[in-house]
Amino acid sequence: MHQTPWMTSDILSRLNANAGMLLVRSLWEYCPEHMFIVRVEGPTDFVIEAMNPTRQAMLGNDTVAIGKRIEQLLPPPLCHGVIANLSRCVECGSPIRYEEEGGYIDRNGIYQQGHWQTLLVPITDQEGYISHLFGVSRDMSQLPEQPVGANPDSKEFERRVHERTAELVAANEHLTHLATHDSLTDIYNRRYLLELAEQELRRASRYEQSLCLMMLDIDHFKEINDTEGHLSGDEALRRVARTILATVRECDLVGRYGGDEFIILMPQTTADGAREIAERLRRTLTQASSLTISIGIASLEPTDHFVVDLIHRADNLLLQAKRNGRNRIEYAA
Structure with missing residues (x-):
């Protein structure tokens, strides 16, 4: 054959x-x-x-x-x-x-x-x-070039098709954005963040690349809601989200995990490199506002098979940062 x-x-x-x-x-x-x-x-x-x-x-x-x-x-x-x-x-x-x-x-x-x-x-x-x-x-x-004097009606039809297609693409992009982003902070929502994070973990594991996950929350956030109102609490969340986006790299994944908790996934980043980014984020937020944050950083280990493994360690380190006085960073070198 x-x-x-x-x-x-x-x-x-x-x-x-x-x-x-x-x-x-x-x-x-x-x-x-x-x-x-x-x-x-x-x-x-x-x-x-x-x-x-x-x-x-x-x-x-x-x-x-x-x-x-x-x-x-x-x-x-x-x-x-x-x-x-x-x-x-x-x-x-x-x-x-x-x-x-x-x-x-x-x-x-x-x-x-x-x-x-x-x-x-x-x-x-x-x-x-x-x-x-x-x-x-x-x-x-x-492809053959369009002959001179082509039917103008066909050109008008083609123009309308392109316009309609552009409208449908724009509508689809808007719906996709709503489905993947948090409505308050306009960063990735929890579901989509975890979906992207799993892909990054598989890629890092396959090519033996470094990967870090940072979990942070706002210190005394409940007091802000109780004393200043939920609108102030919402503004605090938006401020933190904007500061994160202005501080991290384009390749980093940023999402709201729940409540006042945020997750940042940093591909090809060591624990020391993640700590530098975390310190810059903490310092920038403190200098620009009265808000402070506590941060826990976990690095990818050979035994990690799912993102939840990193989240669990980062969450424990975040709790440790809270116990040690807040407004600080805890990580495993």
Whole structure:
């Protein structure tokens, strides 16, 4: 039997075990769009595992391309952009779309300039880790140009479609924001924060990276509500949330855990590094207001399998900070 890239890829062979995948196989073989599968070896390390015939026509015979890394097939800066988008898809754990322009050497050794629109879809293994990425690219430079004097009615229809699509996207983004953010502080709510935190924990464990979780609350928060009213308490929560966002890095995850408790998850951060951030946060808040906070910091350990393991240790350290006089930081070095 003729061996195709579909048959040579383990992941595609598993899909082929299902008779319903015959249609997918036909699309893989005959679709004019570029299709490819890369194996995720590391945060910025991706290996070509399969290409459909259309993609082969662009880069060369599959026996040459299969098993090679992106940087071995595409010249800079094109490969840098491709790797950045592959990494972004792994990072967010959901499908992404992007456009790219660049040049490459085709199978005949001729330099070609291209413009592609690409959809990337992550594929997870049985343990929930992203093991592969499936991509579909359309070469926009090969599409026919619209003829001069095209029907104006079709242009108006296209404009309305784009406007309606933009409205639907905006509405969907608003609903997504409401579902994932705390209505009072506008940071992540507890459910979504824990969902993202579990993904970060799995990533840190898989690549043996450092990870810290910080839990904090407002000192004497009940007294603020009892003496100044709940509106003052709400403002105190918003102030703390704003200060946290202004202090931490963009890659850190910030959410309201419940009541006056906040959680900050810090990827690729050691205990000492987390303590520096915590101290800057505590000092900034004290200088700008009458509020003080107590903080507990837990670091990822080899025995941690769930985020709740870090939360439990950080909570105990937070209680220790309270017992030792409040307005302080406790962490395990």
